[in-house]
Amino acid sequence: MAKFVINGEAQEVDVDPSTPLLWVIREKLGMTGTKFGCGMAQCGACTIQIDGAAVRSCVMPVAAAEGRDITTIEGLAPDEETLHPLQAAWIEHQVPQCGYCQSGQLMSAAALLAENPNPSDEDIDRAMDGNICRCGMYGRIKAAIKTAANNNAKPLFHNALRKQEVNHG
Amino acid sequence: MGKWTRRAFLTAGVVAGGGLVVGVSLRPGNVAHDIAGTIEGEGETLVHAYVKIDADNVVTAMVPHSEMGQGAQTALAQMLAEELDADWNLVRFEEAPAIKEYGSYTAGRGYLFKGINFPDVVVPSVDGFMMKVAEGLQMQITGGSMSIRVTGQYGMRVAGAATREMLVNAAADAWGVPAAQISTENSRLYHKASNKEATYAEFAEAAASMTPSYTPKLKDASEFKIIGESKPRHDIPAKVNGTAMFAMDVKRPGMVYATVQRSPVFGGRVVSVDDKAARAIDGVIEVIQLPQASRSGMVGNFSTSGSVAVVADSYYTAQQGLKALKIEWGGEGNESVSSESIFEQFDRDITAGVDRQSDMSEGDVEMVFASAAKNLVADYTVPYLAHTCMEPLNATVEIKDGKADVWVGCQNPLGFRHAVADATGIDVEMVTLHNQLMGGGFGRKAISDCTIQAAQIAKAVGKPVQLVWSREEDVRQDFYRPAVQSRFRAALNDAGELLAWQNTYVDKHEPIEAPLIPYAVSSKDIGHVSSPTHVPFGAWRSVDHSQHGFFTESFIDEVAVAAGKDAYEYRAALLKDKPRHLAVLKKVADESNWQQPLGEGRGRGISLQESFGSIVAQVVEVTVTDGEVAVDRVVAAIDAGQAVSPDGVKAQIESGIVYGLTAALYGEITIEQGAVVQSNFHDYQAVRMSETPVIETHVINSGEDIGGAGEPGTPGIAPALTNAIYDATGTRVRGLPLNRFDLDFRIEETEAVG
Numbered sequence: 001m002a003k004f005v006i007n008g009e010a011q012e013v014d015v016d017p018s019t020p021l022l023w024v025i026r027e028k029l030g031m032t033g034t035k036f037g038c039g040m041a042q043c044g045a046c047t048i049q050i051d052g053a054a055v056r057s058c059v060m061p062v063a064a065a066e067g068r069d070i071t072t073i074e075g076l077a078p079d080e081e082t083l084h085p086l087q088a089a090w091i092e093h094q095v096p097q098c099g100y101c102q103s104g105q106l107m108s109a110a111a112l113l114a115e116n117p118n119p120s121d122e123d124i125d126r127a128m129d130g131n132i133c134r135c136g137m138y139g140r141i142k143a144a145i146k147t148a149a150n151n152n153a154k155p156l157f158h159n160a161l162r163k164q165e166v167n168h169g
Numbered sequence: 170m171g172k173w174t175r176r177a178f179l180t181a182g183v184v185a186g187g188g189l190v191v192g193v194s195l196r197p198g199n200v201a202h203d204i205a206g207t208i209e210g211e212g213e214t215l216v217h218a219y220v221k222i223d224a225d226n227v228v229t230a231m232v233p234h235s236e237m238g239q240g241a242q243t244a245l246a247q248m249l250a251e252e253l254d255a256d257w258n259l260v261r262f263e264e265a266p267a268i269k270e271y272g273s274y275t276a277g278r279g280y281l282f283k284g285i286n287f288p289d290v291v292v293p294s295v296d297g298f299m300m301k302v303a304e305g306l307q308m309q310i311t312g313g314s315m316s317i318r319v320t321g322q323y324g325m326r327v328a329g330a331a332t333r334e335m336l337v338n339a340a341a342d343a344w345g346v347p348a349a350q351i352s353t354e355n356s357r358l359y360h361k362a363s364n365k366e367a368t369y370a371e372f373a374e375a376a377a378s379m380t381p382s383y384t385p386k387l388k389d390a391s392e393f394k395i396i397g398e399s400k401p402r403h404d405i406p407a408k409v410n411g412t413a414m415f416a417m418d419v420k421r422p423g424m425v426y427a428t429v430q431r432s433p434v435f436g437g438r439v440v441s442v443d444d445k446a447a448r449a450i451d452g453v454i455e456v457i458q459l460p461q462a463s464r465s466g467m468v469g470n471f472s473t474s475g476s477v478a479v480v481a482d483s484y485y486t487a488q489q490g491l492k493a494l495k496i497e498w499g500g501e502g503n504e505s506v507s508s509e510s511i512f513e514q515f516d517r518d519i520t521a522g523v524d525r526q527s528d529m530s531e532g533d534v535e536m537v538f539a540s541a542a543k544n545l546v547a548d549y550t551v552p553y554l555a556h557t558c559m560e561p562l563n564a565t566v567e568i569k570d571g572k573a574d575v576w577v578g579c580q581n582p583l584g585f586r587h588a589v590a591d592a593t594g595i596d597v598e599m600v601t602l603h604n605q606l607m608g609g610g611f612g613r614k615a616i617s618d619c620t621i622q623a624a625q626i627a628k629a630v631g632k633p634v635q636l637v638w639s640r641e642e643d644v645r646q647d648f649y650r651p652a653v654q655s656r657f658r659a660a661l662n663d664a665g666e667l668l669a670w671q672n673t674y675v676d677k678h679e680p681i682e683a684p685l686i687p688y689a690v691s692s693k694d695i696g697h698v699s700s701p702t703h704v705p706f707g708a709w710r711s712v713d714h715s716q717h718g719f720f721t722e723s724f725i726d727e728v729a730v731a732a733g734k735d736a737y738e739y740r741a742a743l744l745k746d747k748p749r750h751l752a753v754l755k756k757v758a759d760e761s762n763w764q765q766p767l768g769e770g771r772g773r774g775i776s777l778q779e780s781f782g783s784i785v786a787q788v789v790e791v792t793v794t795d796g797e798v799a800v801d802r803v804v805a806a807i808d809a810g811q812a813v814s815p816d817g818v819k820a821q822i823e824s825g826i827v828y829g830l831t832a833a834l835y836g837e838i839t840i841e842q843g844a845v846v847q848s849n850f851h852d853y854q855a856v857r858m859s860e861t862p863v864i865e866t867h868v869i870n871s872g873e874d875i876g877g878a879g880e881p882g883t884p885g886i887a888p889a890l891t892n893a894i895y896d897a898t899g900t901r902v903r904g905l906p907l908n909r910f911d912l913d914f915r916i917e918e919t920e921a922v923g
Binding site: 015016019020023027030031032033034035036037038039040042043045072073074076077083087090091094095096097098099100101102103106124125126128129130131132133134135136137138139140141142 | 237239240401402404405406407408409410411412413414415417418420426451483484485486488557558559560561606607608609610611637639640816820823824825826827828830831849850851855856857858859861863864
């Protein structure tokens with residue numbers, strides 16, 4: 001039995017302790033925003049945060065998460081009505097193409113900004129180099145991280161973006 | 170299925186919320202009951218196969234192409250909304266279901282006729298013919314950069330214009346005024362003289378009884394209000410909060426998980442399986458041998474060898490089970506094949522001219538070579554490449570009560586539906602395909618091999634099954650961008666003018682024009698020889714252009730150097746009769762400050778490639794330090810005729826460039842003992858953020874026929890890069906990927922020789 005907190009909720013799961021956290025999150029807890037890409041911590045599609053640090057969940061056994069605080073893409077926004085500044089910037093820069101890597105990209109970026117609110121280009125490269133995007137949207141990701149860093153103080157609710165979601169979502 | 174009549178359909182349609190299907194998508198006489206079934210909302214009227222207008226005046230664009238990140242669905246809806254004069258805020262999207270009425274007959278036409286333009290009067294008959302062809306081939310393809318330039322141009326725009334005309338005619342009848350006096354804007358009809366106005370919804374049902382025009386009047390580009398605007402993509406919000414549904418995110422009640430391994434040697438077979446250890450693992454449900462599978466057809470044809478699947482109560486357990494299997498494989502005679510032996514074979518076959526077929530021949534090249542002042546020869550090679558979509562292949566299949574439901578993200582839903590029907594013996598009408606977003610496609614997801622395996626497993630275990638390939642299987646069981654060798658010969662006169670161009674390469678696929686060059690040369694001889702291997706072929710972003718763009722744009726650079734001319738000016742001089750090409754080339758030279766010298770160790774390279782109806786030029790700037798190449802900047806220009814969504818075109822060019830850059834820097838699938846050596850992103854690397862150059866894209870709207878955007882960015886990056894390396898170092902790179910070469914060594918070698 002493994003116990004941890006995920007997106008603010010305490011969870012207990014009964015699985016083989018060697019099972020990677022990725023599969024526990026996806027299959028047992030039904031949160032499918034975290035993606036499988038390589039299974040060996042090479043691509044970053046499975047990135048989550050544990051105690052605020054970016055972690056590749058595909059190689060982390062569930063036993064190692066015991067008693068810790070996990071955040072996934074589903075828990076990134078503060079509430080249902082509000083976007084995280086990075087999510088708003090992602091939409092503003094039209095970052096995603098296929099979108100498959102973007103949960104991992106956002107979780108890596110959020111961990112970076114939480115620790116370093118004004119990252120340099122080099123800081124961004126270092127924090128994001130573990131996340132592959134085969135659609136090649138690195139330039140837009142970097143631009144969006146900078147926008148989010150600059151917007152941190154501004155209100156999060158983005159009326160225009162919500163409207164877009166309603167009309168075309 | 171009796172002969173469909175408009176009235177019978179309409180009557181049934183009104184009860185079930187149906188309506189009329191007309192225009193480019195279906196002709197009267199075609200059976201359309203399947204489409205009527207997709208109209209479920211109360212008060213909805215189906216005005217056209219691509220359009221539906223509901224009681225709230227919301228226009229839904231039925232988009233017959235899958236979304237793999239290219240943003241085509243939004244752009245297609247823009248094209249429809251433009252001609253319909255729809256209110257963009259009231260436009261919604263729906264991916265067309267995998268039913269035969271949505272076979273990409275328009276896309277198929279583009280594929281078969283290679284962009285030949287038909288006069289409007291013959292369009293209906295051509296469409297009638299193509300509808301049959303598409304049905305026969307079971308196609309509903311997303312690929313070939315065809316969505317916008319074919320479905321958009323011939324489908325969405327015509328559908329929008331025809332629908333608008335019907336609405337206008339319906340209003341004219343009701344108001345008793347001439348149709349010519351009615352104007353439309355933002356999904357509303359106006360008769361200014363009598364001060365009458367109405368929403369489209371008010372006349373949707375009346376319009377459904379109108380006979381549509383096959384050749385409605387389309388707008389002139391100067392009238393565009395929605396085409397040419399960068400509209401936010403409708404699929405993006407769900408892609409930033411984890412709610413976007415990919416096939417692997419599907420969960421069915423009682424679903425079990427599976428993973429597979431196929432013979433590492435292509436064409437091999439399973440000799441024996443010892444599954445004792447696997448079955449002993451808690452949670453392993455079944456170990457199944459799957460038969461070999463093959464599909465034929467114009468798109469997505471393949472043949473695979475047999476494989477072994479492990480089914481378990483979780484994916485992790487299935488993986489543990491697969492690792493515990495002891496499988497003996499038979500290589501069927503291909504165990505000794507290696508990349509080395511393949512390239513030896515290519516070289517031998519090119520030299521021998523085995524079964525050489527001509528792509529183009531003008532003038533007498535041999536005579537020119539015999540008398541030219543200078544002859545230049547060079548051989549180029551590129552290796553096999555895998556696609557490595559971020560989302561490894563997967564499919565979920567549920568078979569119950571004689572029906573099959575399939576959840577997959579694929580580039581050919583209709584073809585996949587038929588593949589599942591054939592694999593399970595279930596009638597195709599009983600197979601429902603729920604196409605999901607694709608986590609990358611790039612050509613790989615046009616092939617149904619993994620989905621067939623999932624169907625075979627679901628049938629065998631009698632439970633819903635989600636089959637997920639490991640990344641290792643994804644890399645080792647791909648359908649590969651072919652390795653190619655290409656041999657060139659050029660003849661120059663004393664003034665450095667290009668007199669003859671000869672090119673022989675192995676292994677031709679699509680598009681047929683890929684090896685042709687735009688440059689004016691009076692004597693040309695381009696052809697290919699046959700040199701088959703056992704490595705399976707797949708379409709890979711830009712297909713044959715990905716190899717030939719590198720070859721021809723590198724060799725023309727060599728010719729310019731041999732002529733003692735500037736690489737840009739030499740090309741420009743050969744493009745006097747190609748104003749579109751010249752304009753794109755000039756744009757990229759201007760924007761990159763081509764003539765401004767760079768510092769020590771830095772270099773600039775240029776390339777030009779026409780593909781999928783678009784012309785793209787690129788200039789790359791590099792810095793070479795101690796043999797290490799840093800790609801600093803890429804300036805690109807594209808003439809795609811008319812950019813429907815300029816930001817969407819830019820995003821596709823950026824994407825195509827990074828995809829091609831990965832191939833140029835790292836991409837190499839090597840074959841040893843008949844099998845693929847690489848397995849995952851540690852040994853089949855992808856470009857990451859820190860290596861990504863600044864990319865500036867300039868979009869030219871020439872007003873010519875609309876071209877593709879998804880693929881044309883890829884071919885030109887490798888040659889522009891290696892031409893830049895030549896500029897910086899004097900070292901000509903004639904093979905990819907770059908990391909195979911020690912540039913330091915090559916610089917010394919060049920200096921020693923030169």
